[in-house]
Amino acid sequence: MSDHLPRADEAARLLHDVDQRRDQGARESARESRWVSVVFAIALFAQLAAPDFFGEEVRPWLSWAVFVLLAVYMVMLRTRRGSDLLGRPARLRKSEISPQFAKFARLTILLVMVAGFFVALYGGNLLFPYAGTVLGVVLCGGLIAFGPAWQKSLNSLATRDRQDSGGTLRGSR
Template sequence: MSDRVTPPAEAARALRDIERLRAQGRASQQESRWVSVVFGVALFAELAAPDFFGDDVRSGISLAVTALIVAYAVMLRTPRGGALLGRPTRVRRSEISPRFARPAQLAIVAVVLIGFVGAPFMPDHLFPYAGTVAGAVLGATLIIFGRSLQRGLNSLAMRGDGKDGMNGIAHGSR
């Protein structure tokens, strides 16, 4: 028996290693489960609080949710914060598909504009406890499907660049 490795066997091993690294890189881009739970509860609280405590709490709860979002953004920029959030690596901007990035940015801008333009025309109360129902549905969706949604968006963002393997898609500690 020979200790020599044939080129096809070596190529197959290299492809398995690349796929394993790709899976590790994509898995490292998913946040911890607790992040989805915290943001789901915050979304529910922001939408449901006025139904229970009156409109006077809107500014306070909005300020608290804004502080949570700012803390999240700051944590994503630091190595320890990223590790705490379950994201020890981050994707290089050059590796995000332009076919994904531009439509994603336009969709975010469109949703914000529709919210600002449409908000004054919305009736105050569609039905009793409408904010609570909307908060429960949106918060539960984020808690239950948050990781799946994130996995799908990551897949779309990195698909179609014509680059195989991890070759710089994710880089180590920030």
């Protein structure tokens, strides 16, 4: 017997290895340290609850603090050491993200921003006293409890499907 595999078998094995590494990268990009979810949950809670206790004059300062937190987070995501500190050793390439998911995500973000603008402009605390605190507790509890699971499921929705075991393409390619 020969020590060399036929070219077709070797090429198939190499393609399978590439797909396995790509899947591993997608799984690793879905990981993030638990402390990141906790920090963002605390910031969100402070943003929503502080005006109930300290008055509306703290809202601009909290907005700036959240802006700085988001800017630091984005810079950390773009650097190797920052990504390691966040617990994200890998990141998805843009070519791995489904175009349909990207369009849906952009539309959803736009709708949430428009709804937030109108709620901030006209809503205030008209529902009941301390509505911001209650909303903060609910949103932050959800983020802390389910943040990693939500991130993992969104990542699986965002990634394009690769070849299945039968070798046929599926998904949005």
